[in-house]
Amino acid sequence: MKCNVSFxxxxxxxxxxxxxxxxxxLTAAKEAVGLSYAPYSKFHVGAALLLSNGEIVKGSNQENASSPAGICAERVALSASSSVFPQEKIIAIAITYHNESAEEEADNIVSPCGICRQSLLEATDRQQSPIRVLLASPSGKLILLENAAHLLPLAFSASDL
Structure with missing residues (x-):
């Protein structure tokens, strides 16, 4: 039997x-790109979370010479949010980037890595409500997903333990 996963x-x-x-x-996520520390990959990522209290929490990728000890922008923002506003739900996350190595502004939309997808799923499960995901290319093309869980079909979660 063949099955499809779609959203x-x-x-x-x-x-x-x-x-x-x-x-x-998205403006906050673009500002966060400028806070990125990416001397090795030259790939700067910014993320921003909109919380239920109206606050916006930013995160940027932070690389380390002892790769893979760096941390992605999405997980920086998620960690900051749960530390500073532990009772607030995350309504949405916006993610964008700048690739120093690219000769022109990229039209490509990138999505979170596997670890970040799992972290977003965990946050969604923990707060028991969906997190909207806005993905933006540097040139301005945008994708909006209504639920971060769509990024990780057939996911492993706490209910599997």
Whole structure:
């Protein structure tokens, strides 16, 4: 028997097509790109979380010469959020990047790595409500998913233990 895993997402051509709260969140993620420490890969990632209290928490990737000891932007933001605002739910996360090695502004939309997908799933499970995911290319192309769990089909979670 063959089965399919699928989900819906929205594709936007530019930030002006987004609702105001997501526009603000994406601006914060772009600011977080500038906080990245990526001297080895030259691939700077910024993430920003919108919390239920209206706060925005930023994160950026932090590399380390002792690779793979670095930490991704998404997990920096998730850790900061749970440390500073442990009772607040995460409404949405915006993620964007800048590749220093690219000759021109990239149109490619990248998504979180496997560890970050698992971390987002854990946050979703812990708060028992979905986290919206906004993925943005440097050129302005955008994808919006209504639930971070869509990024990790057939996931392993606490309910499997």
């Amino acid at each position: 819906e997402y929205e594709l936007f051509g530019n930030v002006q097509e987004l609702e105001g709260s997501l526009q603000k969140l």
